[in-house]
Amino acid sequence: MLTQPAAKRPREDGPEALAWTRHSDLWLARGDIVLVCDTTGFCASQCILALNSTVFQDMFATVDPAQNEVSEGLSIVRLQDSAEEMYHLLKAMHFRQYIQKKSKPAFKVLAAVLKLSTKYMIDDLHEEIVDTLASIFPSTFSAWSVGKRDYLPGDTDEMYAVELAKTYNIPIMLPMAFYMSSFFTLNEIAHPTTSAASNETRWACSIFRDDLMGLIDKALKDNRAGEKWLFQNGYRRSDGNWRCPQDGCCALLDEPMRDNENRMRRLIVGDIFSPQVAQQNDGSQLPGCQAFKDHVRQYWIALQKRVWDALPSLCGFEDWAAVEAAQAASMATKTQDNPSASDT
Numbered sequence: 001m002l003t004q005p006a007a008k009r010p011r012e013d014g015p016e017a018l019a020w021t022r023h024s025d026l027w028l029a030r031g032d033i034v035l036v037c038d039t040t041g042f043c044a045s046q047c048i049l050a051l052n053s054t055v056f057q058d059m060f061a062t063v064d065p066a067q068n069e070v071s072e073g074l075s076i077v078r079l080q081d082s083a084e085e086m087y088h089l090l091k092a093m094h095f096r097q098y099i100q101k102k103s104k105p106a107f108k109v110l111a112a113v114l115k116l117s118t119k120y121m122i123d124d125l126h127e128e129i130v131d132t133l134a135s136i137f138p139s140t141f142s143a144w145s146v147g148k149r150d151y152l153p154g155d156t157d158e159m160y161a162v163e164l165a166k167t168y169n170i171p172i173m174l175p176m177a178f179y180m181s182s183f184f185t186l187n188e189i190a191h192p193t194t195s196a197a198s199n200e201t202r203w204a205c206s207i208f209r210d211d212l213m214g215l216i217d218k219a220l221k222d223n224r225a226g227e228k229w230l231f232q233n234g235y236r237r238s239d240g241n242w243r244c245p246q247d248g249c250c251a252l253l254d255e256p257m258r259d260n261e262n263r264m265r266r267l268i269v270g271d272i273f274s275p276q277v278a279q280q281n282d283g284s285q286l287p288g289c290q291a292f293k294d295h296v297r298q299y300w301i302a303l304q305k306r307v308w309d310a311l312p313s314l315c316g317f318e319d320w321a322a323v324e325a326a327q328a329a330s331m332a333t334k335t336q337d338n339p340s341a342s343d344t
């Protein structure tokens with residue numbers, strides 16, 4: 001027996017239509033369309049939405065007030081998106097500064113607008129979000145290490161940032177999102193409350209963390225081998241410390257230095273790129289000639305650069321130039337490569 005095709009459901013103005021209430025903030029006095037998500041209605045401007053999104057444009061073209069659910073003369077369109085995410089998208093579309101760096105938007109706002117601006121194909125909003133995310137997860141050593149970041153949202157979810165970078169193809173933010181995730185212990189990475197990230201992403205973060213420890217270990221060894229001035233066997237004292245080759249003014253204490261390096265290997269010094277790493281170890285509190293201090297300081301800066309330069313290799317890129325190139329390619333194709341356009 002053939003199954004009858006299900007009768008076409010009446011538009012959602014039947015008795016099944018869910019009751020909804022006006023959103024307290026996003027209800028434009030001169031709006032001309034009501035978007036309902038879950039039980040929340042937003043009154044927005046068709047013109048603004050349609051001008052910036054062909055998806056909204058096509059949607060509104062099919063709205064017929066004679067057939068559609070109507071409220072106080074305004075057509076109602078029901079969407080499957082979460083009300084909270086839609087609020088952030090509509091807010092960003094009507095008030096662009098909402099997601100600009102200078103407004104210091106929360107991470108959850110950036111995530112929501114990234115997701116929906118991709119789905120609704122709102123290119124300039126997408127670019128604005130990518131720009132903001134790229135400043136939170138910078139791709140240059142100077143932007144990170146001298147603390148030039150515009151801001152770091154208090155609710156930043158680093159592992160979820162890794163997931164966003166992969167889902168929405170934003171390679172530029174990937175290395176530092178991974179790096180920041182590495183400060184979670186494995187226990188924290190596995191714990192459900194730490195992040196909104198999937199298990200797959202948590203697993204990737206665990207692997208990155210392990211690889212980062214290996215990378216730091218190698219960088220420390222290479223850095224020692226590369227610093228010919230400080231570590232000259234002829235100037236090594238019987239107690240193992242390294243005497244200043246310039247004038248013997250003081251000695252670099254080997255044991256505390258190795259302790260510090262071991263803390264770096266285990267990722268318990270915190271941010272290895274912090275200027276404090278170089279400052280705390282530069283010997284400026286100790287006696288010593290300028291040449292000695294300069295070399296100690298350079299030693300730590302060289303270490304930071306070694307680790308920084310190799311970070312992209314832990315997430316599938318040859319170097320930072322390759323990350324930049326991948327980002328440029330992503331921006332050129334983003335509207336064709338739309339990961340969430342099909343989940344409406």
Ligand SMILES: [Zn+2]
Binds near residue numbers: 245246289290
């Ligand atoms: Zn000296």
